[in-house]
Amino acid sequence: MAGDALIEMRRVNKYYGKLHVLQDIDLTVGRGEVVVVIGPSGSGKSTLCRTINRLEPIHSGTITLDGHPLPEEGRELARLRADVGMVFQSFNLFAHKTVLANITLAPLKVRRSGKEAAERRARELLDRVGLASQADKYPAQLSGGQQQRVAIARALAMEPKALLFDEPTSALDPEMINEVLEVMRQLAQEGMTMVVVTHEMGFARSAANRVVFMADGAIVEDRTPEEFFTHPESDRAKDFLSKIL
Ligand code: ADP
Ligand code: MG
Numbered sequence: 001m002a003g004d005a006l007i008e009m010r011r012v013n014k015y016y017g018k019l020h021v022l023q024d025i026d027l028t029v030g031r032g033e034v035v036v037v038i039g040p041s042g043s044g045k046s047t048l049c050r051t052i053n054r055l056e057p058i059h060s061g062t063i064t065l066d067g068h069p070l071p072e073e074g075r076e077l078a079r080l081r082a083d084v085g086m087v088f089q090s091f092n093l094f095a096h097k098t099v100l101a102n103i104t105l106a107p108l109k110v111r112r113s114g115k116e117a118a119e120r121r122a123r124e125l126l127d128r129v130g131l132a133s134q135a136d137k138y139p140a141q142l143s144g145g146q147q148q149r150v151a152i153a154r155a156l157a158m159e160p161k162a163l164l165f166d167e168p169t170s171a172l173d174p175e176m177i178n179e180v181l182e183v184m185r186q187l188a189q190e191g192m193t194m195v196v197v198t199h200e201m202g203f204a205r206s207a208a209n210r211v212v213f214m215a216d217g218a219i220v221e222d223r224t225p226e227e228f229f230t231h232p233e234s235d236r237a238k239d240f241l242s243k244i245l
Contacts, residue, residue, distance in 0.1 A: 004030060004031055005028050005029070005030055005031070005064075006029055006030060006031045006033075006065070006066055006161060006162055006193045007027070007028070007029040007052060007063070007064075007065055007084075007162060007193070007195070008027075008028050008029075008062075008063070008064045009025050009026060009027040009028075009051075009052070009061065009062075009063050010026055010061055010062045010063075010064075011024050011025070011026060011060065011061040011062075012024070012025040012026075012027075012051065012058050012060070012061035012062070012063060013025075013058065013059050013060045013061055014047065014051060014056065014057075014058045014059050015059055019217075020217055021044050021047050021217050022044055022047055022048060022051065022058070022217050023216075023217045023218040024061075024218065025048065025061070025218070025219060026219070027048075027212065027219065027222070029162070029193060029195060030193070030209075031193055032191045032192070032193055033193055033194075033209045033210070034188045034193075034194045034196065034207050034208050034209050034210075035194070035195050035196070035208065035209065035210050035211075035212055036196045036197075036198060036203070036204040036207075036208040036210070036211050036212070036225070037049075037195060037196065037197045037198075037211075037212045037214060038197070038198070038199065038201075038204065038211060038212070038213055038214070038240070039213055039214035039215055039220075039240065040215060040240060043214040043215050043216060043217065044214055044216075044217040044218075045166070045197040045214055046166050046167075046197065048197075048214070049086065049164045049166045049195065049197060051063065052065075052084060052164060052195065053080075053081045053084040053086060053164065054070050054072075054077055054080075054081060055081075055086075057072070065080055065083060065084065065161070065162075066083070066161055068080065078110065082106075082110055082111070082158050082160070083158075083160055083161045083162070084160055084161065084162050084163070084164060085155030085156065085158055085160035085162070085163045085164070086155065086163070086164045086165075086166070087148070087151050087152055087155050087163065087164070087165045087166070087168050088151070088166050088167075088168075089166060089167040089168065089170045089171050090171055091139070091144070091147045091148055091150075091151045091171075092151065093139040093147055093150060093151060093154070094139070095138065095139055095140060096138075097138075098135065098136050098137065098138060099126065099131070099134050099135050099136070099137050099138070099139070099142070099150050100119060100122050100123070100126075100135040100136065102139070102150060102154055103122035103125060103126070103150065103153050103154045103157050104118040104119055104122050104157070105154075106154070106157065106158055107121070107122075107157050107158060110158070111158065111159075118157075121157060122135070122153070122157060123135060125153040125156050125157055126150075126153055128153070128156075128183075128186075129149040129150070129152055129153045129183050130149065130179070130183070131146060131149055131150060131153070134146065134150075143176060144171060144172045144173060144176050145172055145173075145175075145176030145177070145179045145180055146179075148168055148169070148172065148176075148180045149179065149180060149183055151168075152168075152180075152183055152184070152187075156187075161193060162192075162193040162194065162195065163187070163192055163193070163194050163195075164194075164195045164196075165184065165194065165195070165196040165197065165198065166197045167197050167198060167199070168180055168184070168196070168198065169181065169198065169200060170198075170199065177200065181200060181202075181203050184196065184203070184207065185203070185206070185207050188207045196208070199244065201229070201244065201245065204225050204229075205225045205229060208225045209224070210222060210223065210224060210225070211223060211224070211225050211228040211229075213228065213232075213234070213236070213237045213240070215234075215236040215237075215240075220234045220236050220237060221233060221234055221237050229241070229245075
């Protein structure tokens with residue numbers, strides 16, 4: 001592990017009705033660590049991400065963030081949730097707001113930053129994701145890859161302690177995937193703690209400290225990319241890799 005534990009899940013269980021969607025999940029993500037989560041469709045990867053910032057409640061177990069247990073509700077929850085940024089497959093930008101306004105919205109509302117400071121910071125972040133000249137455009141005027149980079153800048157604007165990515169490149173045309181992965185690689189190098197659900201095995205091999213393989217709601221393997229890709233232990237992982245590699 002790269003540092004001390006930033007995200008800790010202990011014996012986390014969650015059900016959707018009778019479906020045991022997360023089964024005794026134990027997962028530790030160290031500060032500065034990049035954990036790639038892979039697994040077949042329906043294995044619980046998105047649900048795992050959503051429980052980490054309590055977009056979804058859990059039925060048992062504990063999740064701690066930087067040493068603080070995640071509360072069930074209330075103002076404390078909003079604050080802790082802001083500590084974990086989330087980037088979705090579908091970008092989820094506000095269509096009727098400019099790129100700049102998309103990025104400053106949450107800092108102005110939740111962090112109560114001043115307008116000038118929030119805009120200055122937003123422009124810095126746009127520069128960082130290679131979109132300095134796009135601040136006044138609307139999302140529909142940008143390509144999918146550019147919109148996803150705006151979504152990453154928007155998540156960074158809250159100065160999160162960790163970022164969760166749920167299949168950030170799955171909705172993109174192939175030629176746009178790399179520009180998004182490049183931004184993610186750069187964040188990883190700068191020490192951002194990241195949990196990344198992805199099917200991009202090149203990214204997993206090159207950027208991940210660990211690969212977590214999920215199947216049927218359980219973590220089946222949790223190892224270095226080197227170990228996982230060269231010597232998968234479980235039949236489920238072998239089967240999965242044979243289909244995608
Ligand atoms: P993955 O991201 O690995 O494809 P998900 O976490 O989206 O998997 O889903 C895991 C399982 O939980 C699937 O069987 C899915 O159909 C089910 N599921 C997901 N969200 C809900 C929900 N809101 N209500 C009921 N079942 C759900
Ligand atoms: Mg999913």
